[in-house]
Amino acid sequence: MTTLVERGPAPTAPPARLADELAGTWLLLRFMLRRDRVRLGVWTASVVGLWLYVAVEFTAMYAEPAARAERATLMRTPASVLMTGPGYGLDDYTIGAMCANEMVLWIVICLSVMSILEVVRHTRAEEESSRSELVRAAVVGRHAPAFAAMALVVVANLVIAALSALVLVTVGHLAVFDTVVMVGGSALTVLVFAAVAVVACQLTAHARGASGLAVGVLGLMALVRGAGDMRREHGSALSWASPIAWTQQTRAFVDVRAWPLVLPVVAVVVLVVVAVVLAGHRDFGAGMFADRRGRASAHQALRSPLALAWRQQRTALAWWTLGTVLMWLATGTYVKDVGPVLEDMVAQNPVIGQVIGEKDMTDAYVSLIMLYAALAAVGYGISAVLRARAEEAAGRTEYVLAGPVGRGRWLSAQLVVAGAGAGALMVAEGLALGTGAYLVGAHDPSLGTYALAAVVYLPAVAVVLGVAAALLGWMPRWTGASWAFLVLAFVVGMFGDAFHLPDAVQHVSPLRWVPRVPVEDVSWLPVAGLCVVAAVLFAGAFAGFRRRDIPVV
Amino acid sequence: MSAIEIHDLHKSFGTTIALDGLDLVVQPGQIAGFLGPNGSGKSTTIRVLLGLLRPDSGTVRLLDGDPWSDAVALHRRLAYVPGDVSLWPNLTGGEAIDLMGRLHGGLDPARRAELLQRFELDPSKKARTYSKGNRQKVALVAALACDAELLVLDEPTSGLDPLMEAVFTEYLREAKAAGQSVLLSSHIMSEVEKVCDTVTIIRSGRAVESGTLADLRHLTRSSVTAVVDGDAGSLATLPGVHDLVTTVDASGTRVAFDVDNDDMSPVLTALGTMGVLTFTANPPSLEELFLRHYGDELAAAGVPEPTASASARAPETNDTGDEAAR
Numbered sequence: 022m023t024t025l026v027e028r029g030p031a032p033t034a035p036p037a038r039l040a041d042e043l044a045g046t047w048l049l050l051r052f053m054l055r056r057d058r059v060r061l062g063v064w065t066a067s068v069v070g071l072w073l074y075v076a077v078e079f080t081a082m083y084a085e086p087a088a089r090a091e092r093a094t095l096m097r098t099p100a101s102v103l104m105t106g107p108g109y110g111l112d113d114y115t116i117g118a119m120c121a122n123e124m125v126l127w128i129v130i131c132l133s134v135m136s137i138l139e140v141v142r143h144t145r146a147e148e149e150s151s152r153s154e155l156v157r158a159a160v161v162g163r164h165a166p167a168f169a170a171m172a173l174v175v176v177a178n179l180v181i182a183a184l185s186a187l188v189l190v191t192v193g194h195l196a197v198f199d200t201v202v203m204v205g206g207s208a209l210t211v212l213v214f215a216a217v218a219v220v221a222c223q224l225t226a227h228a229r230g231a232s233g234l235a236v237g238v239l240g241l242m243a244l245v246r247g248a249g250d251m252r253r254e255h256g257s258a259l260s261w262a263s264p265i266a267w268t269q270q271t272r273a274f275v276d277v278r279a280w281p282l283v284l285p286v287v288a289v290v291v292l293v294v295v296a297v298v299l300a301g302h303r304d305f306g307a308g309m310f311a312d313r314r315g316r317a318s319a320h321q322a323l324r325s326p327l328a329l330a331w332r333q334q335r336t337a338l339a340w341w342t343l344g345t346v347l348m349w350l351a352t353g354t355y356v357k358d359v360g361p362v363l364e365d366m367v368a369q370n371p372v373i374g375q376v377i378g379e380k381d382m383t384d385a386y387v388s389l390i391m392l393y394a395a396l397a398a399v400g401y402g403i404s405a406v407l408r409a410r411a412e413e414a415a416g417r418t419e420y421v422l423a424g425p426v427g428r429g430r431w432l433s434a435q436l437v438v439a440g441a442g443a444g445a446l447m448v449a450e451g452l453a454l455g456t457g458a459y460l461v462g463a464h465d466p467s468l469g470t471y472a473l474a475a476v477v478y479l480p481a482v483a484v485v486l487g488v489a490a491a492l493l494g495w496m497p498r499w500t501g502a503s504w505a506f507l508v509l510a511f512v513v514g515m516f517g518d519a520f521h522l523p524d525a526v527q528h529v530s531p532l533r534w535v536p537r538v539p540v541e542d543v544s545w546l547p548v549a550g551l552c553v554v555a556a557v558l559f560a561g562a563f564a565g566f567r568r569r570d571i572p573v574v
Numbered sequence: 575m576s577a578i579e580i581h582d583l584h585k586s587f588g589t590t591i592a593l594d595g596l597d598l599v600v601q602p603g604q605i606a607g608f609l610g611p612n613g614s615g616k617s618t619t620i621r622v623l624l625g626l627l628r629p630d631s632g633t634v635r636l637l638d639g640d641p642w643s644d645a646v647a648l649h650r651r652l653a654y655v656p657g658d659v660s661l662w663p664n665l666t667g668g669e670a671i672d673l674m675g676r677l678h679g680g681l682d683p684a685r686r687a688e689l690l691q692r693f694e695l696d697p698s699k700k701a702r703t704y705s706k707g708n709r710q711k712v713a714l715v716a717a718l719a720c721d722a723e724l725l726v727l728d729e730p731t732s733g734l735d736p737l738m739e740a741v742f743t744e745y746l747r748e749a750k751a752a753g754q755s756v757l758l759s760s761h762i763m764s765e766v767e768k769v770c771d772t773v774t775i776i777r778s779g780r781a782v783e784s785g786t787l788a789d790l791r792h793l794t795r796s797s798v799t800a801v802v803d804g805d806a807g808s809l810a811t812l813p814g815v816h817d818l819v820t821t822v823d824a825s826g827t828r829v830a831f832d833v834d835n836d837d838m839s840p841v842l843t844a845l846g847t848m849g850v851l852t853f854t855a856n857p858p859s860l861e862e863l864f865l866r867h868y869g870d871e872l873a874a875a876g877v878p879e880p881t882a883s884a885s886a887r888a889p890e891t892n893d894t895g896d897e898a899a900r
């Protein structure tokens with residue numbers, strides 16, 4: 022087991038002054054801004070562009086009160102609550118209330134992922150690569166990189182919030198104060214997750230682990246918010262345990278209140294203090310846990326590229342599986358509540374009962390969670406294929422290929438582990454959701470249906486991995502662009518209908534072609550089509566990888 | 575049959591020309607040194623030999639096979655140590671050695687144990703906690719433990735301490751005795767001088783010099799110091815004499831100069847007529863040779879070209895020369 026290492030400062034060491042510990046922060050911040058100007062520009066443009074699109078589309082699509090009322094009815098369903106907010110203003114669903122209720126969750130998640138990645142990239146990843154050893158050896162204080170990274174995400178989020186507010190007020194004609202509370206509150210919540218990332222960077226010695234930990238906390242908090250809000254309209258006590266609720270509970274555009282935003286500010290301060298204390302107790306480059314010694318000679322099984330790839334990826338797969346299975350297990354326990362919630366709603370408003378039946382609602386909920394599960398599996402799969410790229414960039418591919426290992430054998434080892442891992446993750450997620458439902462006695466849909474719903478996603482997952490693999494084979498420097506496919510699949514899956522995205526765009530997402538079991542029946546034609554596309558992509562990947570230079574750096 | 579035979583090899587990356595008509599031959603059973611300034615194309619050549627890079631043009635034969643199309647079969651017969659060893663962070667050194675050995679079809683445990691002991695390597699540490707030198711040792715142990723016909727070594731000693739370098743040199747001699755061929759890219763002259771049979775110096779992607787060490791020495795100068803009775807003025811007029819320094823003191827006239835090896839005998843005859851009191855002559859070191867070939871590059875970088883004698887005698891200049899070449 023890992024052992025906790027006591028590494029307090031030596032008793033004779035004079036306490037370092039805060040000014041010294043922060044020396045160079047300003048310089049680092051400018052350097053980070055310069056290094057990431059393109060990256061941050063893309064994030065900013067995407068988020069502000071999304072708000073602009075929302076402002077235009079919502080105003081156009083929901084000009085009629087009847088259209089808004091219908092939308093509000095839909096938003097009361099549990100599946101919708103899980104992917105939106107606590108439902109303030111549903112009785113008089115204005116465009117502003119719509120933005121606050123439906124968009125804030127996704128904006129916060131999106132910007133939190135950005136901020137987590139930025140923080141880890143500029144602190145732990147630098148430390149791991151020993152580049153920051155160079156930096157720290159210059160006149161730069163111990164805490165300067167972390168504070169500079171935090172300052173970076175503060176600046177980025179403030180700029181994004183300001184531009185978003187400008188767009189919403191000028192184009193969307195929304196109330197100024199409510200808008201400021203909404204986008205400002207979102208920014209503050211995002212900073213909480215950035216601060217979580219700073220703490221995570223102190224705990225683990227590896228960038229991958231730190232971002233995984235922070236994103237895991239983000240996912241958990243998104244789930245807690247959803248569970249809390251599904252319990253009761255306008256949120257329950259459980260909702261308030263999640264920072265995401267803090268900004269949603271400002272009731273912007275309904276009955277605005279700013280005081281919940283004290284919570285994220287306090288949370289950020291507390292987290293930063295925790296990070297500073299933890300950082301004072303560890304060595305440069307180390308985590309809280311010392312590295313264990315390992316085996317002096319390899320296990321019998323470690324004798325092939327496949328075994329090596331499995332060894333490299335199994336830890337990440339285990340964490341992804343654990344995280345998602347727990348998440349969907351918990352989500353599954355809500356399948357049973359979907360019916361009764363509907364009964365309440367029908368009692369209040371009989372029209373709803375005519376719009377959607379109880380069976381439909383449960384199925385809609387299950388198929389929505391399945392879509393989430395598929396997005397998670399795709400996310401894992403892309404990150405696993407990118408491991409192959411990282412191996413190449415680090416020079417380890419070259420080292421293995423200099424042995425009697427063919428290129429095809431090496432690549433197939435990497436892709437088999439990535440693909441089988443993503444597939445197993447997808448099925449495990451589906452079964453976890455079903456098991457959660459079974460645990461609380463919801464036996465419809467059956468466990469087999471859950472499994473089927475998961476399995477029909479596999480060809481689509483394979484297509485996305487095929488795209489990543491083909492990039493690896495032909496344009497290795499662009500392998501990272503496969504993340505764009507995940508974003509596309511996500512946007513199409515979540516907003517495709519709400520935004521009336523053109524079919525041409527929607528059809529590019531492989532997940533879009535998947536029959537949404539149990540709402541729809543399985544139609545095998547699109548499934549077979551996806552299989553063919555995946556096969557072509559993988560064949561192309563091998564052809565490219567066999568003929569190109571290695572390493573391409 | 576040669577172990578390695580490269581003729582007129584060209585390779586560019588976009589607009590960068592890495593190899594520009596390279597020729598290189600390694601005879602079986604020989605240790606071939608491969609020298610050249612940074613970025614001259616050594617690692618690129620080695621990657622072409624390993625079938626990792628596809629040559630633009632030229633012929634490349636490796637152990638009588640084609641490195642690109644017969645890669646797997648050829649790699650069974652060779653072992654490689656990369657210039658910049660990167661290991662799997664979550665594997666221990668021992669695991670990495672075993673894995674590489676097993677990919678090659680198994681390694682001899684006794685040999686492995688001996689190598690670990692000689693290189694003083696702890697195999698149970700995680701690779702991410704190894705120092706640079708220790709990572710290098712892992713790759714060396716893995717390469718030396720499997721019994722290959724050809725060793726391809728890209729700066730294998732760049733992180734080793736002098737003691738470990740000596741151990742490595744010993745193993746190279748052993749490899750030669752066992753009939754293995756070696757391609758050794760290096761910046762460490764003394765190492766190359768000690769073990770290599772032939773040397774190829776590459777610059778800007780083409781071989782500027784190659785042959786046995788003796789051949790190469792012949793092309794260059796020896797440094798001579800002598801104390802003579804008579805007048806040494808006539809030395810300056812002889813062909814092949816360079817950098818003549820004359821100092822007169824009580825014991826006689828001290829002369830120090832470099833002489834082209836081809837012009838040695840007239841110089842010795844001339845000295846003989848002057849009444850030689852003391853005489854020393856140093857053969858050119860590889861380093862001088864190297865510096866001569868890099869000369870204009872060093873000059874362009876603002877480093878004065880060290881006189882042959884200065885660099886041969888003073889160990890400090892050896893070091894700086896090394897640094898400059900690195």
Ligand SMILES: Nc1ncnc2c1ncn2[C@@H]1O[C@H](COP(=O)(O)OP(=O)(O)OP(=O)(O)O)[C@@H](O)[C@H]1O
Nearest residue numbers: 573574587590592611612613614615616617618619
């Ligand atoms: N993958 C690549 N893409 C672009 N340029 C490259 C690539 N690999 C090498 N080069 C360029 O080719 C030239 C030769 O590089 P190479 O690594 O072979 O030099 P080297 O002789 O091994 O140098 P060193 O002594 O520093 O190891 C350099 O100019 C280098 O920048």
Ligand SMILES: [Mg+2]
Nearest residue numbers: 616617657728
């Ligand atoms: Mg090199």
